[in-house]
Amino acid sequence: MTGSMMHYSGWQLVKQGLAGNNGWKPAWRTPDLQRSYDAVVVGGGGHGLAAGYYLAKVHGLKRVAVIERGWIGGGNTGRNTTIVRSNYFFPESAAMYDFALRLYEGLSRELNYNIMLSQRGVLNIAHTEHDMELMCRSVNAMLLNGIDVELLDAKQVIGEVPLLNTSPDARYPIHGGFVQRRGGVARHDAVAWAYARGASDLGVDIIQNCEVKGWIKDGEHVVGVETTLGPISAGVCGMSVAGHSGVLAEMAGFRLPITSYALQAMVSEPLKPILDTVVMSTATGAYVSQSDKGELVFGAGLDMYPSYAQRGNLPVQQNIIAAMLEILPAFRRLKMLRQWAGVVDVCWDYSPIIGPSPAANLYMNCGWGTGGFKATPVGGWLLAHNMATGKHHELSEPFDLARFTSGRLVDEAAGAGIAH
Ligand code: FAD
Numbered sequence: 001m002t003g004s005m006m007h008y009s010g011w012q013l014v015k016q017g018l019a020g021n022n023g024w025k026p027a028w029r030t031p032d033l034q035r036s037y038d039a040v041v042v043g044g045g046g047h048g049l050a051a052g053y054y055l056a057k058v059h060g061l062k063r064v065a066v067i068e069r070g071w072i073g074g075g076n077t078g079r080n081t082t083i084v085r086s087n088y089f090f091p092e093s094a095a096m097y098d099f100a101l102r103l104y105e106g107l108s109r110e111l112n113y114n115i116m117l118s119q120r121g122v123l124n125i126a127h128t129e130h131d132m133e134l135m136c137r138s139v140n141a142m143l144l145n146g147i148d149v150e151l152l153d154a155k156q157v158i159g160e161v162p163l164l165n166t167s168p169d170a171r172y173p174i175h176g177g178f179v180q181r182r183g184g185v186a187r188h189d190a191v192a193w194a195y196a197r198g199a200s201d202l203g204v205d206i207i208q209n210c211e212v213k214g215w216i217k218d219g220e221h222v223v224g225v226e227t228t229l230g231p232i233s234a235g236v237c238g239m240s241v242a243g244h245s246g247v248l249a250e251m252a253g254f255r256l257p258i259t260s261y262a263l264q265a266m267v268s269e270p271l272k273p274i275l276d277t278v279v280m281s282t283a284t285g286a287y288v289s290q291s292d293k294g295e296l297v298f299g300a301g302l303d304m305y306p307s308y309a310q311r312g313n314l315p316v317q318q319n320i321i322a323a324m325l326e327i328l329p330a331f332r333r334l335k336m337l338r339q340w341a342g343v344v345d346v347c348w349d350y351s352p353i354i355g356p357s358p359a360a361n362l363y364m365n366c367g368w369g370t371g372g373f374k375a376t377p378v379g380g381w382l383l384a385h386n387m388a389t390g391k392h393h394e395l396s397e398p399f400d401l402a403r404f405t406s407g408r409l410v411d412e413a414a415g416a417g418i419a420h
């Protein structure tokens with residue numbers, strides 16, 4: 001067992017504490033930056049780190065770097081509300097997100113790191129007959145896709161979450177809903193750190209505080225990156241920079257059908273266990289779950305205008321809290337602790353773009369918008385596959401950029417009527 005893979009017993013933990021933590025080994029190396037790598041992945045979020053890990057683990061690449069402008073997991077990976085699920089409408093999406101969920105189910109063991117996956121179920125509530133009709137269609141499609149979803153009537157939904165407002169005068173009455181029981185939450189930081197440690201142990205260099213400022217080109221080919229720490233040459237490049245995908249694409253000389261928005265979330269003061277599932281209100285865009293610390297984690301919809309500002313606006317918060325308190329009035333006296341936002345990259349059809357870019361030798365993994373945490377393992381897996389083989393994986397093929405010219409969109413927003 002290597003030092004960073006070592007488990008600490010209870011006694012060792014006490015000893016470390018009393019010794020001022022002097023004996024802790026960093027979970028990943030802080031290597032010297034090399035001037036040349038076989039593969040360079042830009043973006044040290046969960047997806048970029050997972051790509052680094054799978055490039056080394058699955059494809060056997062030895063000289064790989066993940067370049068992060070800030071600290072790893074400091075982007076959307078560390079800002080999301082940690083929901084994982086695979087309840088998608090289109091077969092292409094369901095296959096891909098369920099592959100991710102299955103990787104998640106084995107990840108703590110694979111990486112020997114507790115990612116705190118809690119498959120407590122994700123419950124979507126219908127507030128009107130119309131919502132319910134759409135949910136019936138979605139559930140039928142999801143079942144055909146092989147996803148474990150169940151349609152619930154109003155009584156069953158209330159049985160799942162007795163705190164729901166069941167008053168006949170409720171502004172958002174409960175008409176029914178559906179649940180994916182294999183869905184739930186996972187600890188976002190742990191996912192990033194687990195992949196970082198796994199990648200680092202396999203020799204991947206994780207370079208933090210290093211911003212990519214441009215792509216080095218030889219004719220049409222991308223052959224490296226210009227960074228704040230100098231140029232780095234690369235056999236192949238990948239980008240996994242979420243809200244900044246448009247910026248990195250422009251540096252390479254092309255535009256993406258992506259718009260960046262702020263998406264925000266907030267947490268309350270901690271409570272004793274009160275909510276044992278994830279509740280999503282499709283029509284209002286509000287959703288809530290309880291963290292292991294006891295805080296209620298509330299999420300909102302997108303801010304309505306494009307922005308790179310990593311903060312959300314007040315009216316969206318107000319709408320979401322108002323909707324949530326109508327649906328779960330027991331939370332009315334809660335104090336909110338903090339609020340934050342991340343910049344997300346949203347495609348026209350709310351599906352990601354994965355595959356080759358218009359610049360030769362540069363591969364993309366972007367456009368995950370408001371829903372890419374659940375896809376972290378598959379985003380990394382597919383980016384690594386595309387970079388290492390130069391070919392699409394069968395799961396990434398439908399998500400190629402070419403769909404925006406062929407018209408073969410995977411329109412999850414319209415298809416599933418999902419909140420996110
Ligand atoms: P990131 O974690 O953002 O990583 C990209 C990295 O690239 C960043 O660390 C950034 O610093 C770096 N970077 C950018 N530009 C450069 C550059 N020039 N040079 C070097 N590095 C650069 N998804 C779900 O599935 N479930 C949820 O519950 C959920 N909730 C969300 C709630 C909120 C409030 C937000 C904001 C998002 C939510 N998401 C959710 C979406 C999810 O967080 C993202 O889709 C996902 O984390 C994207 O991961 P990533 O690794 O691609 O991006």
Ligand code: PYC
Nearest residue numbers: 081083299370371420
């Ligand atoms: O994709 O499940 C999701 C999600 C929830 C909140 C933001 N995204």
